[in-house]
Amino acid sequence: MKKLVIFGVGLIGGSVALALRKAYPELHIVGIGRALQLHDTNLQTAQKLGVIDEIGIDLGQALESATLILIATPVAQTPAILQFILPHLNKNTVITDAGSTKADVVDYATSILGERVSQFVPAHPIAGAEKSGVTAANATLYFGKNVIITPIAGTNSTAIDMVTAMWQATGAVINRMPPTQHDSIFAAVSHLPHLLAFALVEELATRPDAQDFFKFAASGFRDFTRIAGSSPEMWRDISLANSKALLGELAAYQTQLSLIENLLKNNDSAGLQSLFERASAARNAWAHQQAITDKEQTDKQ
Amino acid sequence: MKKLVIFGVGLIGGSVALALRKAYPELHIVGIGRALQLHDTNLQTAQKLGVIDEIGIDLGQALESATLILIATPVAQTPAILQFILPHLNKNTVITDAGSTKADVVDYATSILGERVSQFVPAHPIAGAEKSGVTAANATLYFGKNVIITPIAGTNSTAIDMVTAMWQATGAVINRMPPTQHDSIFAAVSHLPHLLAFALVEELATRPDAQDFFKFAASGFRDFTRIAGSSPEMWRDISLANSKALLGELAAYQTQLSLIENLLKNNDSAGLQSLFERASAARNAWAHQQAITDKEQTDKQ
Numbered sequence: 021m022k023k024l025v026i027f028g029v030g031l032i033g034g035s036v037a038l039a040l041r042k043a044y045p046e047l048h049i050v051g052i053g054r055a056l057q058l059h060d061t062n063l064q065t066a067q068k069l070g071v072i073d074e075i076g077i078d079l080g081q082a083l084e085s086a087t088l089i090l091i092a093t094p095v096a097q098t099p100a101i102l103q104f105i106l107p108h109l110n111k112n113t114v115i116t117d118a119g120s121t122k123a124d125v126v127d128y129a130t131s132i133l134g135e136r137v138s139q140f141v142p143a144h145p146i147a148g149a150e151k152s153g154v155t156a157a158n159a160t161l162y163f164g165k166n167v168i169i170t171p172i173a174g175t176n177s178t179a180i181d182m183v184t185a186m187w188q189a190t191g192a193v194i195n196r197m198p199p200t201q202h203d204s205i206f207a208a209v210s211h212l213p214h215l216l217a218f219a220l221v222e223e224l225a226t227r228p229d230a231q232d233f234f235k236f237a238a239s240g241f242r243d244f245t246r247i248a249g250s251s252p253e254m255w256r257d258i259s260l261a262n263s264k265a266l267l268g269e270l271a272a273y274q275t276q277l278s279l280i281e282n283l284l285k286n287n288d289s290a291g292l293q294s295l296f297e298r299a300s301a302a303r304n305a306w307a308h309q310q311a312i313t314d315k316e317q318t319d320k321q
Numbered sequence: 322m323k324k325l326v327i328f329g330v331g332l333i334g335g336s337v338a339l340a341l342r343k344a345y346p347e348l349h350i351v352g353i354g355r356a357l358q359l360h361d362t363n364l365q366t367a368q369k370l371g372v373i374d375e376i377g378i379d380l381g382q383a384l385e386s387a388t389l390i391l392i393a394t395p396v397a398q399t400p401a402i403l404q405f406i407l408p409h410l411n412k413n414t415v416i417t418d419a420g421s422t423k424a425d426v427v428d429y430a431t432s433i434l435g436e437r438v439s440q441f442v443p444a445h446p447i448a449g450a451e452k453s454g455v456t457a458a459n460a461t462l463y464f465g466k467n468v469i470i471t472p473i474a475g476t477n478s479t480a481i482d483m484v485t486a487m488w489q490a491t492g493a494v495i496n497r498m499p500p501t502q503h504d505s506i507f508a509a510v511s512h513l514p515h516l517l518a519f520a521l522v523e524e525l526a527t528r529p530d531a532q533d534f535f536k537f538a539a540s541g542f543r544d545f546t547r548i549a550g551s552s553p554e555m556w557r558d559i560s561l562a563n564s565k566a567l568l569g570e571l572a573a574y575q576t577q578l579s580l581i582e583n584l585l586k587n588n589d590s591a592g593l594q595s596l597f598e599r600a601s602a603a604r605n606a607w608a609h610q611q612a613i614t615d616k617e618q619t620d621k622q
Contacts, residue, residue: 166537210538210541219574219581222600232506238466240514251601256597260593299519299520300522
């Protein structure tokens, strides 16, 4: 890999850059600027920190010789960026992204890139942090983390290999699945929990006596609602992009809540206990498995 | 204060004992044993660690000279314990508890203790940890934490003063409110979030392909579901004891979810953004205020 062009040099894009510098010492990294409303101050910081070598003022020049183009902006910007890229897209250049939803990105790419969609490998790294921006970027963000790539029938196999190698170089674990399966899994384990946390805080915050409640909220509330502090724009985009799967998960969850409501109404002590036992055992087994996986990754590192 | 008798020398009761040792060096602390199904090994550990001075094998002797009796067992044991106490209750002895629900405890105390209910001060310390048992107890658990006391019309004011002084000696901040207000607040900020977290894990865990989902759950899921790893027995008891307030909160939450469901169905980008913005701002303002309060308490300490 000779030249990497990154749209969006924040936590996600910046951390890829830092990790790849170690794997490919000769790699030239360009961050894309102003034309796509990226903040110049952020790009200047990225250059000062050595995250990127060059700010891509001239879009055409930056793109035409790129080995790999990584789109790491908020996902709603992806269609506009693909349109910018298309006229400058060399036939050997590979494009990938890091968006949290995949079926919508595949649809955009198919309609915008046409037959050149074969050069596009949709991907989603399952890593992030409460912090954002290039100052939060670090070379080990992806170490031991899952990255999901969702190729379609027309995706070029050399393109898949290049994106796989790129993520492996960051220390990530690669998984492949169809875009719709990706969106269905993340609707359940990520998008729905965010919606539920936003809903709880909204419901409390809009009460006239909200402060009487917030005053006594403690550590359980803190952890449960942490994700309700996430970016409203990002979660609006994800919710709309994945609304079909998310509505399905929301309906299943509402059914579950109605079951619990009935257990409470019927004073069903045994029913509640058995439900709480299953959930508690499943949650603790999951956390135990996560701890084992984390330790294995730390040991490798 | 001369003699403190504690039913349930675990994290909660043990931490009270350790904190009070500092404030009242002459205090004699008795832990109550076998008759009420407490584990002897736990009490022996408590004595070895210096948390208690004596294991209360003889219930009558232990209780008759007590200045203060603290009930810090799971809340479902409270009625039986009050019945045990009553025949041995000196007229100057004060009883308090540390249960997570208050209206039910007040009802039990009123019906079991009769006019002696004037000696009972219902209380709830808002502190805890994922750990449990006396080995997790520590003298600073309550420092800067809220303790809510919920006296009723007949509660003796000297009893209130004694329990207030006891909690202040642990470093806690005392709040007073009626039992029903307590239960209504905690239904919203604690009991409902627990129920919602149990519901999410249950809904996922009972799918045939649950592992495909759990495999990709990450840090947002981890924090959101942490409280679903809590004790099933304890949360069964709390849910049933406070079912009326909890059902009210659950209904309000379901209404909120239906609103969000409609925003998604209508592809209402502005509506979702404005809801997520309000929730995110409220959650971050709450966390900011908590950080200030925590820092003030740490500075005092």
